[in-house]
Amino acid sequence: MEKSVACDGTVEKLIEMGFESCAAEQAVKEVGPSLDKAVDYLLNGSSSRNCEGSGAMTSSSECFTSSKSGKRMLSGSAYSGRKRQSSILEHFRLPRSVKRGMLSSDVSDVLVSGSKVLPLSVNGCEESCVSVDCGKVENAVDGLPVWCKEEVGFGLDWEERANRVLRERFGYSSLKGFQKEALAAWAAHQDCLVLAATGSGKSLCFQIPALLTGKVVVVISPLISLMHDQCLKLSKHGVSACFLGSGQPDSSVEKKAMRGMYDIIYVCPETISRLIKPLQGLAESRGITLFAIDEVHCVSKWGHNFRPSYRQLSVLRENFSACNLKFLKFNIPLMALTATATIPVRGDVLKVLSMSKETKVVLTSFFRPNLRFSVKHCRTSSPSSYGKNLSHLIGIYAGKKRSNEKKWSSIAEELDDCSDSSADNSISDGDVSSPNDMNRIEDDCCDVDGDELNLTKENGLTASREKEMSIEYLENDVDVFHIVDDWDVACGEFIGQSPCKDQYICKSSETVDPSSKIEDRSKLLQAPLEEGATIIYVPTRKQTLSITEYLCGFGVKAAAYNASLPKSHLRQVHKEFHENLIQVVVATVAFGMGIDKSNIRRIIHYGWPQSLEAYYQEAGRAGRDGKLAECVLYANLSRTPSLLPSKRSEAQTKHAFKMLSDCFRYGMNTSCCRAKTLVEYFGEDFSYEKCLLCDVCVNGPPEMQDLKEEADILMKVIAAYHLSEQNHSFDSSYDGKCNDTKSQRAVQKPNLRMFVTKIKEQYQKFWTTDQLWWQGLARIMEGKGYIREGDEKSHVQIKCPEPTKLGLDYLEYDREQPLSVYPEADMQLSVNKHKSYSSFAEWGKGWADPEIRRQRLERKQSNRKPRKPRRTRKSGKMKLDFKTARGRIAAKLFSKQK
């Protein structure tokens, strides 16, 4: 009994990681309840038996499929038939209490990218601490380094010296304009907020001060992976650095850091409050020249990556000001940096961090001229879409190795059938919604795109409860790290090595220059897309695994990355990705911040992101070498995206809906340059007319349509309801669902679906139009200010429209004016489906003729795919079978809720 409970627990955890329940159960059956062993079994393919043998299609489609060799192929490089992962010691010097027993403790020397790094003994520092620039560590006596005590004045020549450091240490010819501005603020002891594009070089703004003064820079950073990458790079440039995560109070790295042994100390926000006293000591001994708060949007509840611990960073100003610490002449300046802060987020940052009133705001363009943005429609939650949308990628990475194609396409088809059967109104590729689809479109709150496990009605649960309790729901949980520990290490040290010779060959400073002339850019942009890595962002953990599995099946070196996978796996994926051993990482947002790899050529979002901030930050990982790179958003444009569950206050939920809604509108837009939309979202005036690169710029907007007639009808119906409501004499037939009692009308606002039904009843020519098209028109009318949302609840797109004063005036006075608009993506989808219309304006032509009508209806019927026999949840694989672990977990969830 105990064993079975333990096994269930393990299965539950594996499902949370994104593994299919069948695969999880199989692993537990093979290796017992040990989670580590089960993960190892699933990732490393230690057995070929997996789900084969269960025979039925449902099993093979629900579980991972084995490759021919029988090995699982979750990561082409990291896990397909590879040895056990290499030692963590290749990259870190770890505290003795490191987790998971991965270290052999007798190793005293470790390698950092081929350079020898010190053993933990402090004396070792004598050999290898590098003397840098000015007033620097000269040697270490008794474990205590000796500093040049006198204040190193910045002087007027700081810029010249900074350029020298940049050339000699980093191999770049000169500082970028915004870097100069940020450094000037620091040199003047001023606080500074740096807002600059992803990949523009913000890190150097806070790294250089350490090299100019001989004092320490303390950097607050949100993730171990991010801190690690920066330390590793610094060490290659001859700068000693360390990072301190949370939960290791007695680490010797920490002690050394507080004694001033490193030029730059990276600290996670959770740890800062514990380190106030030691840091004050450090400020007095070696000196702290700057506190940098990287990824500072995490401070704001209105940002996309809110981290409560960032809000505690006001302690920096409170405890390191000249009035508190007598030995300071000036407050230690704060430098806050981000690439994705909207205007409200900026205000929040200044306030929360108690930055000074004279804070210098360094604002550069957010525009990334070498990124080619596009949006494509596809049914991303369906495995059958993989074949269609990822074949190009497979061609690039795996050439002609397509032996598995047939197998995969049949599996995909079968899987697709399953998802068809699970969703009554689902829309096939390139398909558009039937009138019934509106039910799904409107159900935008927590409507997880894709399958849902319905645990349900027989238990008398409400719809939202059902979702909360579904296992799929757990799998779709937001994958943001709310604390620092994205890896299985807590701290690490990196001693600066002499920069290698080729670093002295100066590289251009302006690889990514938004200000370059448009003609120059168009030359660059005609160049073909070079080879390089790809990141695919997906909304769910499960998809990280299924897409990885799919790609590996074709020989692509792909690896999955989501927050719940073992931290050692995540670290390994980072490492191999940076070493170009992995071609494609399929990740949730957990792989967002801090990926500074120069040759990422493609960022694919496979499913709606939750905000444009997140989207732009993730897309910003591409093309950091300044060469052309591609950012494609694949999304089901006929479905409203869902807000993924997370702990939010009411106000935060409202804001989250607004962010998602902005993202949705970005996808629906067909006429405005994508880059322009994105940078303007961050409050910037886009200085070009267009980017010349995105799908809208290249393909041009669709033909404009005069939708005056349709708009008038929609407005009339909406206005009629609201006016009659005001007069209490509304004809209840407008409201299909409610009986006409006042009380019922008060609780249920009329929604767009009802208005569209009314239009279709009254105007025969619109009889076959669908909700999707009217939804698009409603959005356009809302954009013009003629209607607004009448429901108090937040929605991703307008649900219960009511007329504005402007809208009523439009109806009254603008009768003769045409309403020329660009149809949005969903409207185009809808019209393309109804091929009988040559344009919107021709709707209805010929419908009066009974013969034409009969033929059209006949064609419509025959176009409809025959429905596969529906496998019901009750009778099919989703049945709650309490004998299986999945069934038992579901049962447990039930009982918790009861």
Ligand SMILES: Nc1ncnc2c1ncn2[C@@H]1O[C@H](COP(=O)(O)OP(=O)(O)OP(=O)(O)O)[C@@H](O)[C@H]1O
């Ligand atoms: N002056 C410069 N000239 C040329 N390249 C530079 C310069 N400054 C920085 N870089 C390079 O730009 C790349 C990106 O730098 P960095 O990681 O600091 O970007 P970032 O602005 O912090 O981006 P993100 O917002 O994604 O964190 C690095 O590889 C860095 O070496």
Ligand SMILES: [Mg+2]
């Ligand atoms: Mg950065």
